[in-house]
Amino acid sequence: xxxxxxxxxxxxxxxxxxxxxxxxxxxxxxxxxPIREGQKRLFTRRDRxxxxxxxxxxxxxFSLEEIRQLLDLYHVGDRQKTQLERTCMVARERLxxxxxxxxxxNGAIAELQDQIRLVEQMLASLEQPRRAAE
Numbered sequence: 001x002x003x004x005x006x007x008x009x010x011x012x013x014x015x016x017x018x019x020x021x022x023x024x025x026x027x028x029x030x031x032x033x034p035i036r037e038g039q040k041r042l043f044t045r046r047d048r049x050x051x052x053x054x055x056x057x058x059x060x061x062f063s064l065e066e067i068r069q070l071l072d073l074y075h076v077g078d079r080q081k082t083q084l085e086r087t088c089m090v091a092r093e094r095l096x097x098x099x100x101x102x103x104x105x106n107g108a109i110a111e112l113q114d115q116i117r118l119v120e121q122m123l124a125s126l127e128q129p130r131r132a133a134e
Contacts, residue, residue, distance in 0.1 A: 006035070006042040016051055026054060031068055060094055 009020050023041070026032045031054055034041035043051075050071055057067040070090065073083035 005045060007048065009034075009041045009043070012043050012048070012051065015048075016055065018051075018055075023051075026051070026064075029064055029068065031064065031071065060091070061098070062090065062094065066090060 007015065009023055012018070012023055013020055023032065023034075023043075027034060027041070032043070032047050032050055034043045034047055036042075053071065054064075054067055057070070058064075062070075070083060070087050073086055074080060076082045
């Protein structure tokens with residue numbers, strides 16, 4: 001690392017397991033604000049913290065626009081109260097959606113397991129007369 005404060009694009013990619021294209025994309029979406037020195041990008045601690053939150057938000061299924069809006073609330077000036085309240089609200093909504101999808105998946109899994117058992121029973125019954133004939 002260049003210093004404790006700044007990282008190159010390559011160092012960011014290595015540290016976070018992302019591609020340069022991903023970092024440039026997040027920059028174009030105004031999620032990251034690296035220091036530009038000609039073609040060189042230097043990322044600050046703030047950029048690293050934002051990238052951690054972006055990646056976590058993506059993992060939880062937040063859209064980039066939702067993530068950007070939440071990150072932008074950091075500067076409201078109320079010691080992050082608004083940002084934390086909004087993050088909690090959006091996170092609860094996302095959790096409700098994930099739990100609903102999980103329940104739907106659990107139902108589909110159980111139904112598919114039942115169908116597999118039925119087909120296996122049918123196959124087994126087809127095999128029994130065959131064995132008796134041998």
